[in-house]
Amino acid sequence: MGRKSKLSDAQWEDIGKRLASGESTSALAKEFGVSKSVISTRFSKRTETIKAVANQLFEAESAFDKLGISEQISARSLADELKAVSAHLAGAAKFGAMTAHRLAGIAHGQVHGIDDAQPEKSMEALQRIGVLTKMANASSEIGLNLLRANKDAIDKMNKPETDSAQLLKDIAEHLPD
Numbered sequence: 001m002g003r004k005s006k007l008s009d010a011q012w013e014d015i016g017k018r019l020a021s022g023e024s025t026s027a028l029a030k031e032f033g034v035s036k037s038v039i040s041t042r043f044s045k046r047t048e049t050i051k052a053v054a055n056q057l058f059e060a061e062s063a064f065d066k067l068g069i070s071e072q073i074s075a076r077s078l079a080d081e082l083k084a085v086s087a088h089l090a091g092a093a094k095f096g097a098m099t100a101h102r103l104a105g106i107a108h109g110q111v112h113g114i115d116d117a118q119p120e121k122s123m124e125a126l127q128r129i130g131v132l133t134k135m136a137n138a139s140s141e142i143g144l145n146l147l148r149a150n151k152d153a154i155d156k157m158n159k160p161e162t163d164s165a166q167l168l169k170d171i172a173e174h175l176p177d
Contacts, residue, residue, distance in 0.1 A: 006033070006034070007032060007034065011032060012042065015028050015032060015039060015043070016043055016046065016047070019039070019043055019047050020047060020050050020051070025039050025040055089142065089146050090146070092142045092143075093142050093143035093146045093147075094143070096139045096140055096141070096142045096143050097139075097140060097143045099136075099139040100136040100137070100139040100140035100143075101136075103132050103133075103135050103136035103139060104132070104133065104136040106132055107128075107129045107132035107133050107136065110125055110128050110129045110132065111125075111129065113125035113128075114126060114129075
């Protein structure tokens with residue numbers, strides 16, 4: 001564990017805001033009595049992320065402003081639908097995962113009914129286990145597909161040549177009409 005900072009959380013927050021607005025690390029280090037390396041270590045990744053998101057927002061807003069009014073309305077509606085779909089899929093994935101977990105637990109509980117010495121006498125128990133396992137796997141599909149889609153989207157976003165407008169088009173293609 002590192003040494004306790006001599007600056008308060010509020011002071012660090014102030015430094016972060018001022019760095020994001022363009023003030024120099026050197027000037028802030030001098031003002032707050034800390035080294036430039038301490039500030040750089042604490043904020044380099046955070047500042048980089050904030051600036052990247054700010055650039056994405058600027059690009060999206062610029063592209064949005066170039067659309068006609070009816071196209072802006074359509075784009076806003078599509079964005080709202082994407083948010084709603086995302087929220088509903090997340091809920092479905094959560095309930096599907098809980099259902100899969102419960103069914104797998106019930107199937108596991110049925111294992112005691114299998115006679116290892118004479119498995120042919122345990123066909124009913126094996127069938128119940130098979131059905132429960134199949135249902136558990138099916139219940140987990142929404143969550144697994146959502147995780148897969150999220151991973152694919154993140155992979156695309158991390159590629160420098162990925163255009164955010166193209167990413168939105170790709171997502172929109174998967175929505176029902």
